[in-house]
Each structure stands twice: as structure tokens, then as C-alpha cells.
Amino acid sequence: MLTQVDGILGRRGMSSPIVWSMSGAARGRAALLVAEHRVSGQEIVRNPHLTEDWAEYAVRSPNLLAAVRAVLGPDVAVENTFLVVKWPGHSFEIPWHQDGIGARLELHPERSVSAWLAVTDATAANGCLEVAPGSQSAGYLPVEKEAATGADRGRADQAHGFTPETTIPVPLRAGCAVLMDSRLVHRSGTNTSDGARIGLNVRYTAPDGILRRDPKSPSVVPISGTGW
Ligand SMILES: O=C(O)CCC(=O)C(=O)O
Numbered sequence: 399m400l401t402q403v404d405g406i407l408g409r410r411g412m413s414s415p416i417v418w419s420m421s422g423a424a425r426g427r428a429a430l431l432v433a434e435h436r437v438s439g440q441e442i443v444r445n446p447h448l449t450e451d452w453a454e455y456a457v458r459s460p461n462l463l464a465a466v467r468a469v470l471g472p473d474v475a476v477e478n479t480f481l482v483v484k485w486p487g488h489s490f491e492i493p494w495h496q497d498g499i500g501a502r503l504e505l506h507p508e509r510s511v512s513a514w515l516a517v518t519d520a521t522a523a524n525g526c527l528e529v530a531p532g533s534q535s536a537g538y539l540p541v542e543k544e545a546a547t548g549a550d551r552g553r554a555d556q557a558h559g560f561t562p563e564t565t566i567p568v569p570l571r572a573g574c575a576v577l578m579d580s581r582l583v584h585r586s587g588t589n590t591s592d593g594a595r596i597g598l599n600v601r602y603t604a605p606d607g608i609l610r611r612d613p614k615s616p617s618v619v620p621i622s623g624t625g626w
Pocket residue numbers: 480482492497525526527584585586597598599
């Protein structure tokens with residue numbers, strides 16, 4: 399299939415900020431998540447949109463869904479969500495990766511898009527996303543398994559041999575999101591602040607957006623349109 403070099407989000411491969419919640423409400427949700435997970439120190443919650451009301455609403459928030467529909471068309475489903483809590487005082491970096499490809503997955507770059515929703519404020523100090531604008535134009539890179547860290551982070555198959563030329567931090571106020579081309583290379587660093595940093599990653603797809611997917615993955619959840 400032919401794909402445009404720039405992709406569906408244009409030259410930079412991203413669009414930001416998009417409001418998904420009032421900031422106060424997002425911070426309130428973050429406080430509840432901190433209270434829930436503080437004792438266990440849990441860093442990753444997989445697919446919370448399947449089990450938690452707030453995440454079910456977040457992925458459908460009107461502004462965000464409108465931005466997704468503007469690039470994918472009316473039929474949209476959630477393929478996956480991934481909540482990341484970065485606790486203060488813990489080293490936790492997520493390596494350079496692309497959301498649309500991994501050992502178990504490949505999404506069509508023009509029929510899928512990913513979003514990262516700030517639940518707390520996300521700053522350079524607390525480990526906001528760092529992106530390489532325009533990196534989507536090189537297409538998908540070979541993937542390799544993230545080095546074992548000892549923690550069950552189960553995160554990304556990282557982009558092999560990626561050497562960023564220009565990167566920018568993407569600080570976001572709680573309640574704001576960034577929409578990313580599925581090929582946009584991004585990472586995040588350790589939280590060096592004294593509060594938790596929480597973000598929700600969402601992969602959206604159109605009906606023809608899944609090129610390869612582990613059959614053991616939970617079903618995709620249609621959230622818009624009649625084409626499913
Ligand atoms: O939350 C983070 O720090 C990064 C998450 C991310 O890049 C992802 O889930 O794809």
C-alpha cells in the first residue's frame with residue numbers, strides 16, 4: 399500500500415495540545431490513581447479502558463475523538479491502552495520506540511494513530527514525552543526487545559539503532575494530549591521531580607488499520623462509526 403511520506407498528521411508527525419479533560423478533573427483522577435497504586439508501586443496498568451470507567455471515558459473524550467476522526471474517518475476503535483505511572487525516586491526510562499510496530503503488532507500508519515494523555519502535568523523534570531519531529535517520514539524501523547530491567551515493565555520493542563537528530567520535549571498540562579503518527583519515534587525519561595507522573599497511551603485504529611496483531615491480544619473496542 400502506498401503511504402505519504404509526511405503521513406496523516408503532517409510534517410512534524412504530531413498534533414498538540416488537544417484537551418481531553420478539564421485539568422482539575424484530570425489531577426483529581428491522578429490523585430485517586432496515586433492512592434490506589436502507591437503501596438504496590440505499580441508502574442504499568444494494561445488496557446485500563448477495558449476495566450476502568452475513567453479510562454473508558456477518556457478514550458472517548460469528545461475533542462480527542464474529533465481529532466482522531468479527522469484523520470482516520472468516522473470508524474474508530476481502540477486497539478490498546480497503556481497507563482504509565484512514574485514514581486518519584488525510581489529510575490524508569492522508556493526507550494525510543496514507535497507505537498505502531500512491535501514483535502506482536504503492526505498498524506497501518508495512515509489508518510491508525512496514537513495519543514498520549516497527560517493525567518498529571520507532564521514536564522521535562524517528571525519525564526514527559528520526548529519526540530523526534532518528522533521521524534515518521536523514515537517509516538517503521540527494525541524493532542528489538544527492550545533490555546531486561548528486572549521490573550515487569552513489559553514495555554516497548556525499541557527502535558533498533560535509532561539516533562535522533564533533533565528531539566523536543568512535549569510538556570503537557572494535566573488534561574491535555576498529544577496525537578502522534580504511529581511511526582513517530584518517541585521516548586520518556588526518569589521522573590526527577592517529587593511527585594508522581596501519570597500518562598495514558600492510546601492506540602486508535604480504523605477498520606483496515608491492523609496489518610498484524612497477536613491473536614491473544616484483547617479484542618479491539620469500536621468507539622465510533624458503523625463500519626465495524
Ligand atoms: O508514559 C510514558 O512515559 C511513555 C509511554 C509511551 O511512549 C507508550 O506507551 O508508547
